Amino acid sequence: MASYERQCVICNKPFTATAARAKYCSVKCRAIGADKARKEWEANSNYKEKQRQKMRDRRSEEIAELKRIREEEWETREAKENKEYEARKKRERAEMKRKAKAGDREAKMYIAEEEGDLLEYWRLFKEDFLENENKSKYKVLYIVGGIDIYEDDFEYLVVEQIEKSGNYPSIIRKTEQKKNV
Numbered sequence: 001m002a003s004y005e006r007q008c009v010i011c012n013k014p015f016t017a018t019a020a021r022a023k024y025c026s027v028k029c030r031a032i033g034a035d036k037a038r039k040e041w042e043a044n045s046n047y048k049e050k051q052r053q054k055m056r057d058r059r060s061e062e063i064a065e066l067k068r069i070r071e072e073e074w075e076t077r078e079a080k081e082n083k084e085y086e087a088r089k090k091r092e093r094a095e096m097k098r099k100a101k102a103g104d105r106e107a108k109m110y111i112a113e114e115e116g117d118l119l120e121y122w123r124l125f126k127e128d129f130l131e132n133e134n135k136s137k138y139k140v141l142y143i144v145g146g147i148d149i150y151e152d153d154f155e156y157l158v159v160e161q162i163e164k165s166g167n168y169p170s171i172i173r174k175t176e177q178k179k180n181v
């Protein structure tokens with residue numbers, strides 16, 4: 001086996017090595033040398049700063065990922081709720097249409113309101129009122145947005161009033177006196 005006379009790069013002690021490029025005389029000097037080499041390498045390569053940056057990058061990626069997942073979950077939930085709401089509305093509308101066709105006034109009013117047919121809504125409203133009024137023992141005063149429900153053009157006047165003011169009309173209801181039966 002070949003042997004080489006060398007001087008230890010750590011303690012400067014001469015030693016006989018079996019490899020041409022041996023630098024250390026002992027395990028201890030090799031450990032010291034490895035540590036020194038690593039420190040020099042870290043200093044030269046900016047290793048620790050790069051490590052820290054890598055950690056910071058990973059952390060912000062994780063945070064962004066969490067945020068993305070949360071937003072996705074939120075959007076999914078919202079979409080689901082919207083869908084459920086739409087489905088419920090659709091069922092309700094179908095049911096009301098069926099009832100309206102069968103002549104149910106409340107359902108007709110629901111449909112009229114849904115479709116924005118205010119004239120039909122208030123016409124039905126008056127119809128309903130008059131029907132109940134007929135059955136009542138009392139005379140009832142009923143004013144919608146300043147318009148007496150007994151007016152012939154009641155629904156037209158109410159709609160005009162709503163369009164002018166942009167608001168749902170105020171309602172005044174007063175039981176006046178007992179009717180003479």
Ligand SMILES: [Zn+2]
Pocket residue numbers: 008009010011012013024025026029
């Ligand atoms: Zn040595």
